[in-house]
Amino acid sequence: MPIRVYSTLTRQKEEFQTVEPGKVSMYLCGPTVYKPAHIGHMVGPVIFDTIKRYLAYSGYQVTWVVNITDVDDKLIVKANELGTTVEALARKMTEDYLDNLRTLGVDGIDHMPYATQYIQEMQEIIAGLIEKGYAYPLNGDVYFECTKDADYGKLSGRNLTEMLAGTRAETRDGKHNPADFALWKGSKPGEPAWDSPWGPGRPGWHIECSAMARKLLGDTIDIHGGGLDLMFPHHENELAQSESCTGKPFARYWLHNGLLRKSGAGGKIGGDHSRHGDSADMLAEKQAQEEQKLAGSKGAESVKTAVFAKFDPETVRFFLMATHYRSPVDFGDDRLAETEKSIDGFYRLIESFGRATGKDFYSLPVPATRTESDAAFVGWDSVPTSAQVGTVSQPTVWPDYKAELAALRIRFLDAMDDDFNTGAATAALFDLRKTLNSFITDQKLEGEGRSNAAAQAALLRGVMLFKELANILGVFRKPLEKKSAGRADDEFVNSLMQLLISLRAEARKAKQFEIADKVRKGLTELKVTLEDRPEGTIWRRET
RNA sequence: GGGGCCGUAGCCAAGUGGCUAAGGCAAUGGAUUGCAAAUCCAUCACGCGUGGGUUCAACUCCCACCGGCCCCUCCA
Known part of the structure; x- marks a missing residue:
């Protein structure tokens, strides 16, 4: 195409x-x-x-x-x-x-x-x-x-x-x-x-x-x-x-x-609002706005204080990618907050992938060109390339999974071919997330399935595809700073968390759920979420 | 006044002259869980601002209207 x-x-x-x-x-x-x-x-x-x-x-x-x-x-x-x-x-x-x-x-x-x-x-x-x-x-x-x-x-x-x-x-x-x-x-x-x-x-x-x-x-x-x-x-x-x-x-x-518009405020960011056919009032208003602008109190705030102080740049970039570049977009904290929520699952996937394979998502290689990417797909257990989708017979192992990956890849690239439709492309990314999560669940890759090297390799290939496509949009290139599972800036905090988790594990083992729940509720109030997984408990700070 | 754009579910948002109108957020039911969380499955627009027209067929093309927006001013 x-x-x-x-x-x-x-x-x-x-x-x-x-x-x-x-x-x-x-x-x-x-x-x-x-x-x-x-x-x-x-x-x-x-x-x-x-x-x-x-x-x-x-x-x-x-x-x-x-x-x-x-x-x-x-x-x-x-x-x-x-x-x-x-x-x-x-x-x-x-x-x-x-x-x-x-x-x-x-x-x-x-x-x-x-x-x-x-x-x-x-x-x-x-x-x-x-x-x-x-x-x-x-x-x-x-x-x-x-x-x-x-x-x-x-x-x-x-x-x-x-x-x-x-x-x-x-x-x-x-x-x-x-x-x-x-x-x-x-x-x-x-x-x-x-x-x-x-x-x-x-x-x-x-x-x-x-x-x-x-x-x-x-x-x-x-x-x-x-x-x-x-x-x-x-x-x-x-x-x-x-x-x-x-x-x-x-x-x-x-x-x-x-152009961006201030969410709820009407009018684009950084602009004046005077209309044509200026009456004396309007001229006065315009002048007043000019003065306010010069004083630095009116108009758009700098991106640093208005945006980056509250939101991760990765969130901002994804937000910009989620709509079509030619459309005007309302921009505001509420919108960014929603984007934050919607991309949360991608970070869960990335963490889940790390637990399943022991690999670091952020240091995975990506193919530089589509040609390289095609080659990578050919090399991997005959997942069909763009030219072959629908015509090639599927391999016997996880044919659905592999066919989905190939189809999603094409969906993403077709969207980009069509006037850089990043909005439609991100939809493919969301579906890819679902496919990958399902595969991890089905193969129990965070549990006993870890010993299944072939399944791990299949997951790795799928996640690499995700990274490849995300990289085109320039998103998910680094972890969200404020929100990573099982990590804190402070080693002391990490140790405390491990202590709490192990104490709670003992309580759970002894069926003392009241104590266990008290710990979890207390942590929830501190904006810390615990996830009890089959392989152990992990924790995460919420923003 | 002149030029141009938009109006798709509670919210955000792709898209198409005729197959089931993407995806996300929210919501509901289910699987799972000691309970949660996370994840998965299912449900969630008989309709795409309103009224006409063209067409075998329109949400998609045309016209009008309503509503919103941008530019015409050394704003990205």
Whole structure:
């Protein structure tokens, strides 16, 4: 099954074909680093990290670029306010951003270019656009002339003449028409500035992406991504600049992720809420919100304090994977808490697997590509591969179990092939969990079945498949910190627990259930759960 | 006003022009357990916002309406 992706440009799913066979170039618009990252900033990177993982798994060599905007009006304002330099502020906020990405397991970014390091390349594009008649200098600024670009508006579905008809042509600033946007902005005294043929200044918002994408990935990139809010004007303008400059398609596929909304609060995270057609009231309100935002008391909290302080990053990532990337998503503590509950069983499975085989799930190897994975399946007692499902005769030992594994694997991969449908893919993961649990139970792998080496091997293979698929989504890569069976940060606590458990075991042996239950109830109040298993009692802390 | 999206069980959420409308949370019954926990099995939308239309057939396509959301403003 070929990979299909939904492109904003055509508003439909298309078969994925890259410029260069076997290679994928991917560009994601990164943050303007003027304040600590909030959870909304993490969505794009997590999604595109997963996309990269899947493309790499599918055999592509992927190059992924995420830019850092380190020069911008907001940055200048904020730096002034804090009495620091734009450079220092940008560096600090970039570190915060990267730190959060690491926490969420986003590790596939190949290049993180800073806008200020590509001034030269931006100026080359601007000069080229002026030369070709797509742009004009004006009082130290340079503007892109939208009307010169025949298909301007094609990405966001806008019609330029209608747009212009809708606005009163207030070209008070001398722009040829209101839709024209700045490629280069002349600087005022005290602002960061670079020399240019049009006088000292700094780049406009959109030009950096055109320049960096071109420099690092070429004239035509395969995938261009970003939040839905960037579709217009940012991506529309990027596209217009780049294609006018090179005469080639800028990106083959435009992928836009849905925005996060604050659960129950209405409105997206980190946004303003003013409407169009501002009345005086609304302007006042808008201004008030701006002030609150600057004071740091309004808008989204940083991801660290708002999210990671309460929830494990693994939970956050799974939550993001459980819905479709193009849909808007309500985000809040209640939702995360539910995700926590729903993935609990996976950690039980992982622990159960450890008891059954004595192996550590987290250090199991995973195949790097689908081809390798196919080979692994062929090598293991003839579980059918994707091409063989339904046609190959099943082995005599646990045919149902093995057939289920193979079918679930295909279900997962088919879902990913279909525009990276991680929501449907996670459903396959849940079913896989059930299959594995059943196998452990049926084969009594935590009890007498432990001596059954063949069954153990079969379980191992199934769990490896689980790990392989989870790894594509970037989930279950490490244990939940607050909630692991039979472990505590403190050796002292461990010893106490063992003491309690052995005392209780004696009571149970003597049928003194009142005492035994008293111990368990007391522990429950301390958020500790005991599980009496045939092989012994285990304990777990609840969050 | 212009551009676009969404409305699937108590909640979250995939999906499809025609087979039993994924999965999770919650709930109920059962197996198991000294009792629990965990796990497994079963049940849980005759219907996919409302009303029309197209079609042999629509929840899936079209239209209208209701409700919610996003963008049009250097927000990921």
